[in-house]
Amino acid sequence: MERQSTTPVLELVDLVAGYRLRQGLFGRRRDVHAVAGVSLSVGAGETLCLVGESGCGKSTVARTVLSLLRPSSGEVRFDGADVTGMSRRELRAMRRQVQLVFQDPYASLNPRMTVRELITEAWRIHPGIVERERWDAEVAGLLERVGLNPGHASRYPHQFSGGQRQRICIARALSVRPRLIVCDEAVSALDVSIQAQILALLKRLQEELGVAYLFITHDLGVVRQFADRVAVMHLGTIVETGETERIYESPAHPYTQALLSAAPSVEDWREQESEEILLHGDAPSPLDPPSGCRFHPRCWMTRDRCRTEEPALTDRGTGHPAACHYAGPLVSAHTS
Amino acid sequence: MSALLEVSGLAVAFGGVRAVRGVSFSVDEGQTLAIVGESGSGKSLSSLAVLGLLPAQARVAAGSVRWDGQDLLALEADELRRLRGEELAMIFQDPLSALNPALTVGYQVGEMYRRRRGFGREQAKRQAIEAMTEVGIPDAARRADAYPHEFSGGMRQRVMIAIALALRPRLLIADEPTTALDVTVQAQILRLLRRLQRDGLAMIIISHDLGVVARTAQSVVVMYAGQAVESGTVADVYPAPAHPYTLGLMAASPSARDGGRQVRPIDGYPPDLSSLPGGCTFHPRCPFARERCRTEEPTLRQVAPGRASACHYAEEVLARGAAVDHAGA
Known part of the structure; x- marks a missing residue:
């Protein structure tokens, strides 16, 4: 298959995915669409941050990308090829190109395996990546690359701190030379001084290796630091997307505006009394999404149209796409 | 005039480890004090010690906790239990x-x-x-x-x-009260806490998040490896920290507000409490460290009115912070 340089590494087209739930012991089975029509793309060597609150479907997107969950409809294209129709063999080869780094480095490393065993495991499963006689040298090289002592390859995960363990996870992900790493809240459990180290490491690896990141997080500060582009997710759909600084400087969707105003930042000591945009209540359940615009029950701009007509994700003159009938610059004083 | 709650020289032993080593702070009515630090800094143990709620392996090794003039550490268990709820209360992360x-x-x-x-x-x-x-x-x-x-x-x-x-109660201790919450919900809870404070409640917020502290507290104690390394008002400390660790934390905190600022990590890892480095416990990670820092442990000393820092070179750090002024806004 010919590969064009402009083909994104990852492309999701109208992805719908979710879970089957049974309500009550004898209740009907019903499908819950945690992801309700998501399209996005990640270019080679690029970082796309998928940001949203709990239950917005961002981790379901990750599971679908990793082929851990079969989408109900839509496409997951890797290098232009739709993986949803792939055979097991093809899928296995493809999986090597997409790796995952989780939130919890404690849970994702087998405590009975040494660092060397953890890293070489994938080479055992996918023969042909690294020849056996090169394993020791490769392990040492990988450890060095992620800032760990190459002499510690025979140690076990519990002998490392949380930040060091996350470095082991990153080394393991790199061992199969992936083109895309899905980072699911990969720095959320780390202390801030260590978090900054890991972010710097990921950035350096991207420059050196050209790996792309689909970076899933709830932390709006991390997003601004780390992302080339942002997709803001709310209740299974993307409500706004664009280049990071554009979104942060001129958010066009009311949900993005509320999120950014609510995110506490170091600079906020200057205006402690300034009132952020406060949304009422909690996000609605994906079990029973609201009609029309899914954000309308919490939005301060809701009009009749929002209750019936679902807004499409398009550019309404703000320079980037936003899924709001009335997308536009933030007008002050809609604090509730 | 003495404060509503006055903690001085508090030390907590946890197992065989000195988890909190001589921490002092005070809170007044209608005021919020933040205790900031990363995991293992001793911030939670300090507040649990105040309420007599330390886990079984931990005990207060030294110091005093004065509440409205009386010594809480000297109280019988049932007296303290009565005070908890009536006068002092606590909420947790989960x-x-x-x-x-x-x-x-x-x-x-x-x-x-x-x-x-x-x-x-x-x-x-x-x-x-x-x-x-x-x-x-x-x-x-x-x-x-x-x-x-x-x-x-x-x-x-x-x-x-x-x-x-x-x-x-007159004092509420909130240990990471919004850490488990979504950001829009966090904003609601922080606003509620600010309202309670305006109504006269004294508060201690324990947090790892400098942004949350910036939005809620008037004064702050920064803890590292069981010690208070810096204290002062938020308005003094945030623009110009007087301890290299505070300076490093500020620089490492990613901001949703300021796109121009690049986060800078702090090198190295927090020390193992059972084998602390000699001299200043922060020296292996500190860009200001010199020979003296490896041998002589600094004590928390006043560096400006209402401000204290446990760094031999606090004045130099202060000057640096003021010069950098990572403000923007």
């Missing part, structure tokens, strides 16, 4: 594990009135509904009959606040 899943929320809020005020069931429930309304739980009369799992994370934290404030 409200779900603090609530009984088998009892209605209204019953659990009402428990304070039944046990401490001798109210009957009906009267306690009426009080509980009032307390729930006060912390912003909508439709409290109906929601009082629901169980904790029927509440969202934000609403559960409101329930915990209602329970903590039921007997109108």
